[in-house]
Amino acid sequence: MCLDPAAEAQRAMVRGMPLAELHAHLGGSVAPPTMWTLLHRQGLANLPKDYWSFEKAITVSPEEGVADLAAYDRIFHLTERIQSSPMAMELSVHDTIGGAYRHGVECLELRYNPMKRNLHGTHPLDLDHIIMASSRGLDTALLEYPQMRAGLILMMDRTFDYELNAIIVQKALRYRDRGIVGIDVAGPPQAGFSYRTLAPLIEEARQVGLGITIHTGEEGSIDDVWEVVEYLHPQRIGHGILSAHDQQLMDRLVRDDIVLEICPTSNLLTHAVRDLSELRWILHRLRAHGVRFTINTDGPEMLCTSLRREYDLLLSEGMLDDDSVRTCNTLAHEVSFVRGG
Numbered sequence: 001m002c003l004d005p006a007a008e009a010q011r012a013m014v015r016g017m018p019l020a021e022l023h024a025h026l027g028g029s030v031a032p033p034t035m036w037t038l039l040h041r042q043g044l045a046n047l048p049k050d051y052w053s054f055e056k057a058i059t060v061s062p063e064e065g066v067a068d069l070a071a072y073d074r075i076f077h078l079t080e081r082i083q084s085s086p087m088a089m090e091l092s093v094h095d096t097i098g099g100a101y102r103h104g105v106e107c108l109e110l111r112y113n114p115m116k117r118n119l120h121g122t123h124p125l126d127l128d129h130i131i132m133a134s135s136r137g138l139d140t141a142l143l144e145y146p147q148m149r150a151g152l153i154l155m156m157d158r159t160f161d162y163e164l165n166a167i168i169v170q171k172a173l174r175y176r177d178r179g180i181v182g183i184d185v186a187g188p189p190q191a192g193f194s195y196r197t198l199a200p201l202i203e204e205a206r207q208v209g210l211g212i213t214i215h216t217g218e219e220g221s222i223d224d225v226w227e228v229v230e231y232l233h234p235q236r237i238g239h240g241i242l243s244a245h246d247q248q249l250m251d252r253l254v255r256d257d258i259v260l261e262i263c264p265t266s267n268l269l270t271h272a273v274r275d276l277s278e279l280r281w282i283l284h285r286l287r288a289h290g291v292r293f294t295i296n297t298d299g300p301e302m303l304c305t306s307l308r309r310e311y312d313l314l315l316s317e318g319m320l321d322d323d324s325v326r327t328c329n330t331l332a333h334e335v336s337f338v339r340g341g
């Protein structure tokens with residue numbers, strides 16, 4: 001095999017950097033063997049009996065991807081079900097932090113929706129128990145991996161009504177001294193949903209020092225991104241790739257110093273971007289307009305990737321050079337909601 005010395009040097013550079021991952025869903029971040037163990041400990045019925053078919057069911061094929069974001073959401077529905085207990089949450093968070101460290105990540109933000117960890121409403125689990133369990137998993141992992149900085153982000157959901165989302169924010173406020181560092185809005189698109197209605201909840205979280213990141217601009221309308229920017233004033237936006245199509249919006253992101261969390265492999269495998277050439281165009285547009293962005297996995301285990309592999313991909317495809325890789329990673333450390341960097 002003929003190795004390209006320049007490519008090898010780039011890979012070595014990425015391996016030498018302590019990485020920061022700001023956008024990883026807990027539902028996509030736990031190694032399949034751990035999820036298999038959890039499935040059995042939870043005693044869930046009507047799921048695959050063979051490990052390999054189970055692994056296939058909770059991962060996205062690197063060759064084929066998924067049909068669309070709705071299919072991607074259905075995989076999360078399954079992993080959320082398996083993570084629906086205090087025991088499962090503690091082990092999931094713990095396992096993810098150790099796994100990230102072994103892949104070169106030293107700063108990690110993990111996000112999840114606590115109300116999607118109660119068997120989707122079929123089992124009345126107490127949210128406090130779920131959140132406290134995730135904090136315990138965080139605490140014990142940080143004892144074992146003291147080089148890590150890590151924190152948890154609680155996600156509201158576009159399919160929830162205002163009252164349910166308000167409860168999630170109240171929990172984030174209550175547990176902000178137990179490792180909750182920020183809030184987010186995610187979930188499948190919902191007809192009639194309006195980001196601006198959540199502005200009072202976002203303000204409440206901001207007032208106590210929680211970080212604000214919002215999923216938008218991955219699919220749907222560019223007007224959503226405008227609405228988020230105008231009414232929610234986040235420090236960061238999850239994905240936001242549609243912004244590359246709107247020069248005024250990119251100017252506004254620069255003016256308001258909003259950082260995008262780009263997830264290359266996720267966008268390719270869900271077909272949120274058409275192909276590598278569209279991704280290349282998006283990153284080029286963002287850089288040309290001075291929009292700052294970080295590189296992330298969205299969920300390394302579900303997408304069969306790692307943050308190192310994301311950087312390797314962008315380097316090998318010539319979408320980022322050595323300097324811009326360092327810039328993205330340094331920025332991720334700087335804008336992390338986890339203190340102590």
Ligand SMILES: [Zn+2]
Nearest residue numbers: 025215238298
């Ligand atoms: Zn996401």
